[in-house]
Amino acid sequence: MLSTAGGIVMTGLLDGTLVALDDQTLDELWRINMGAGFNVPPMTYAVNGKQYIAIASGLCCVRPSGQISNSLARVNATPELRLQSNATVLYVFGL
Numbered sequence: 001m002l003s004t005a006g007g008i009v010m011t012g013l014l015d016g017t018l019v020a021l022d023d024q025t026l027d028e029l030w031r032i033n034m035g036a037g038f039n040v041p042p043m044t045y046a047v048n049g050k051q052y053i054a055i056a057s058g059l060c061c062v063r064p065s066g067q068i069s070n071s072l073a074r075v076n077a078t079p080e081l082r083l084q085s086n087a088t089v090l091y092v093f094g095l
Contacts, residue, residue, distance in 0.1 A: 002042040002053065006095065012038025012055050018091070034091060051095040058088030 001011045008029065009021040014037040020029040034057055042055040 002044060004044055010042045010053060012042060052092050054090060054092045056090050
């Protein structure tokens with residue numbers, strides 16, 4: 001999860017959903033499904049005074065040890081997520 005000074009909490013879910021919540025009430029501000037699961041938290045940065053939130057999608061398939069990642073194993077064990085895309089994409093949103 002990521003919390004911003006502007007009162008937004010964001011998180012990405014294994015099913016590809018990115019959710020923004022109000023940090024005081026936890027009311028959902030918006031939600032969008034990007035089509036590929038998230039295995040990392042979002043990050044924030046600023047350029048010329050404008051704030052951005054970035055998050056990378058895609059679930060790492062195999063670790064260097066040859067073991068399947070926990071996230072990918074959970075997706076494979078969940079019937080409704082088995083056919084989900086595993087695209088690696090960097091999404092960036094301006095605030």
